[in-house]
Amino acid sequence: MSTSSQPQFRYTQTPSKVLHLRNLPWECMEEELVELGKPFGKIVNTKINVGPNRNQAFVEFADLNQAISMVSYYASSSEPAQIRGKTVYIQYSNRHEIVNNKSLGDVPGNVLLVTIEGVEAGDVSIDVIHLVFSAFGFVHKIATFEKAAGFQALIQFTDAETASAARNALDGRSIPRYLLPQHVGSCHLRISYSAHTDLNIKFQSHRSRDYTNPYLPVNPTAIEGLMQPIVGPDGKKKEPESNVLLASIENMQYAVTVDVLHTVFSAFGTVQKIAMFEKNGGTQALVQYPDVTTAALAKESLEGHCIYDGGYCLQ
Template sequence: SANGNDSKKFKGDVRSPGVPSRVVHVRKLPNDINEAEVIGLGLPFGKVTNLLMLKGKNQAFLELNSEECAQTMVSYYSSVTPVIRNHPIYMQYSTHKELKTDNSPNQVRAQAALQAVNALHGGGMGSVAISADAGSMAGAAAAQSPVLRVIVENLFYPVTLDVLHQIFSKFGTVLKIITFTKNNQFQALIQYADAMTAQHSKMSLDGQNIYNACCTLRISFSKLTSLNVKYNNDKSRDYTRPDLPTADSQPSIDHQAMAAAAFGLSVPGIPSALASLGVGHTGMAAAAAAASRLGLSGLAAAGGHNVLLVSNLNPEVSTHAIKQLYYLCVYGDVMRVKILFNKKENALIQMSDGTQAQLAMSHLNGQRLHGRAMRVTLSKHTTVQLPREGHEDQGLTKDFSNSPLHRFKKPGSKNYSNIFPPSATLHLSNIPPSVVEDDLRRLFASSGATVKAFKFFQKDRKMALIQMGSVEEAIESLIEFHNHDLGENHHLRVSFSKSTI
């Protein structure tokens, strides 16, 4: 029988999941874990047929009704670490093929919990609520749903599905999310494995702000007990079904990438509202922008990680790469750029602070430049070293720290509120009165790109929108024509727009 001896074999947290078995060994559980919560980890993947709790060791063994269910569970949790009350939980297959349990009080409680769940579920989804001390139904939560309805008020900054996933995952495994706008309010439906987790999450998060002084969560129980998600995209996600298509029948999202995107990176030193909700890199960047717009000092820059590693650049254009990477970073002020001597398709970019690095990474990773998808990650370096005097490096390193082109030097700069992901439509500003539409169309077509549409702003002819043939063409046009001299001492300013023409 399984009696916890498996635990002696572990060294550290990262361990291969081992040979598949329908018994899953769960480790690093919080001290106050109850049976219902452990069962809740397995429920989304199939019927839980047995449970052995080793509370003294903060471990448990969970038996599912088939090896296939256990494989789905271990594979899912290997890419999306479950978190219960701020404890990351680790799991892999047990060496045991089934659980044999005795009649000790601990096991009687576990069996009662299992019976209560099975009576409720018939093996499917639904609300589980078992009191930890007796395994009897806790009436208060039993009537509640595992699905929460979330309304975000004071939406000064867009809240993404991934940010919601990060926040709500703090309280248990999020299975599904659907986001929508109703009555001019951004809303979401979020499904947990059981109603107790949903209730705990609701009690902790209701009334909290995602970012300082804005984006307030209003949470209630939904009348629905299960969500039906058809597509995995930026509006809806079923984390138990990585095989679902995106709406426009593109290949389904790679599960590992999806999980990584959803969890982002843990960022040291996130202050105030974000720290308590544990929002990762995309949220961090968004919050910085929101805070700047609101003139809040609460969101200081995250220390450390302000150097980006950009890889998979096109080496044929590496001679121009420094200028390209410098202009491309419309998400912060670039201090230094270094093309790597032995690997010309890789570069290091030092931003002025960690928040700007996070922001650039979240918007530029995966974008195409000169036919290649760029990969942007945080570098382990804290600065980009300049070559020592007398040591030339063929112009592969450039220092921009005193550049007059920095967009974010002033605290609370309005440029923070104009940060958008790369798009085919570009926002142009600082256009002199003598320059007309044809001039700008000709300029942007001169690099071989397609200009699909153009529109001056009615109220202010110093600004215009120009729509290129693709996002990649827009990125290349921004690099080419930002700071272009239009005469009359006017240098063109180019950024990505959220509008279309």
């Protein structure tokens, strides 16, 4: 019997062929639940990613005795049930079947869960991921994160058809060698469908992007990473050349908007994106051009100049 402070089982419940699993890894997949239950019998239905933290699930065995067998085994085993190294807590469900749910299978959705095997976080940039998956259609959003399973990404497409095309083409394949750092020998993509339908991206950063919203604020930590000084041969700091300008707006006596900045900076070329934010008590903006040359021209022309007479300056 388990003697831990948080027992894996509750013994007061009536046995059911539906088991309730708690403390699952985030984005746990049906295949992992089937694998856990395989020694005890056939799982015929599941309901995954439930609960406030999306870390619970229900699994339904074909036969009541199979569910009892699984509960009994882990109740007397010194080794807890585990998925990806996390202890899974199992109890009988008060329901006796899973209804109004898709039958077990890899049901297509518009969001893919991609595990990039053989790399560390930072080896594969979000821009590389975007480049690879954009070959199949417009990528709306990307969120990357590190889990016990490895470096993972959620990639949102317009619809399930586009996501399916990307999955069918890339699952089990490797990211092209020329897009990987030299120290990475090879990497493999393991792709499944996510239960998500619309990712909630709060900031543009090196970990997450929303390609549908150019006005989404940029994470300040991402900005600081971009603005690391470069030291020239003479030992003096010089700014790295980039197609993105950081504009500090001072002496503000008029309202400043994205539209005003767009008008001013568009005089020098196509402005792709503008992101405004507050930092250190002042207003700043990131302005993205298609190339470094256009950005350099705009910087040289506008730096230190006023937009309005007596208004505010761009540094």
